[in-house]
Amino acid sequence: MSGASLRGERPGFTGTLWREIQPVYAEIISHPFLRGLTDGSLPKERFRYYVVQDALYLREYARALSLVGVRSRDEESLLMFNAHSLGAITVERSLHDGFLKDLGLGPHDLARARMSPTTLAYTSYLIKTAATASYPEALCAVLPCYWIYAEVGRDLSGESSPEPMYDKWIQTYGGEDFNALVDAVLDTADRVLQDATSRQRETATRTFLTTSRYEYMFWDAGWRLETWPV
Numbered sequence: 283m284s285g286a287s288l289r290g291e292r293p294g295f296t297g298t299l300w301r302e303i304q305p306v307y308a309e310i311i312s313h314p315f316l317r318g319l320t321d322g323s324l325p326k327e328r329f330r331y332y333v334v335q336d337a338l339y340l341r342e343y344a345r346a347l348s349l350v351g352v353r354s355r356d357e358e359s360l361l362m363f364n365a366h367s368l369g370a371i372t373v374e375r376s377l378h379d380g381f382l383k384d385l386g387l388g389p390h391d392l393a394r395a396r397m398s399p400t401t402l403a404y405t406s407y408l409i410k411t412a413a414t415a416s417y418p419e420a421l422c423a424v425l426p427c428y429w430i431y432a433e434v435g436r437d438l439s440g441e442s443s444p445e446p447m448y449d450k451w452i453q454t455y456g457g458e459d460f461n462a463l464v465d466a467v468l469d470t471a472d473r474v475l476q477d478a479t480s481r482q483r484e485t486a487t488r489t490f491l492t493t494s495r496y497e498y499m500f501w502d503a504g505w506r507l508e509t510w511p512v
């Protein structure tokens with residue numbers, strides 16, 4: 283059962299990683315943005331802000347995944363990360379295009395949109411780490427994006443949102459296919475971290491915590507409609 287294979291019950295180093303971010307995950311799952319998605323009370327304006335920022339985020343995340351792919355050590359990982367890079371742009375963009383249309387936004391609105399402080403900080407950190415850190419650390423930087431969404435999708439999938447758009451979002455990440463994809467990435471991470479030095483594992487753990495915090499901040503920015511202070 284994929285249900286039991288994720289999270290802290292996972293054997294290996296990824297189980298340790300999850301335990302490290304338990305307090306962050308607890309804040310994410312109880313955040314008013316996610317509670318509002320589930321009970322349908324999230325104001326549309328905040329969802330619109332999130333969807334636009336996410337479209338900007340995904341372009342950069344796809345680049346980070348390709349960088350991790352380039353730096354991987356076997357063909358399977360190269361293929362996997364590049365396939366996910368493609369997926370981040372195609373599958374998720376079509377999802378977002380649907381949402382944007384439903385929200386009354388078009389390509390022009392997206393072209394005019396600028397990154398929030400959080401989106402810029404998160405994506406810049408991802409690209410820097412994917413490009414310049416050790417391979418184990420680069421891999422750990424991109425993990426929370428997959429893993430936290432899979433866990434959120436699973437935790438929320440039992441509940442169907444009364445708002446169809448929000449329900450569609452929840453079902454996207456709550457499916458078995460997505461769980462299997464995340465499991466494959468986590469298995470890869472366990473193999474890589476097993477071969478890493480203890481110093482690299484330590485740094486990779488800190489980086490995993492940092493990008494998990496950015497995942498929290500991304501929802502929080504949507505909730506606060508974050509802007510640049512000056």
Ligand SMILES: Cc1ncc(C[n+]2csc(CCO)c2C)c(N)n1
Binds near residue numbers: 371
């Ligand atoms: C801020 C933010 N974090 C994670 C995801 C989810 N996500 C984006 S790409 C990808 C894997 C490859 O397609 C996953 C799981 C998101 N949409 N936005």
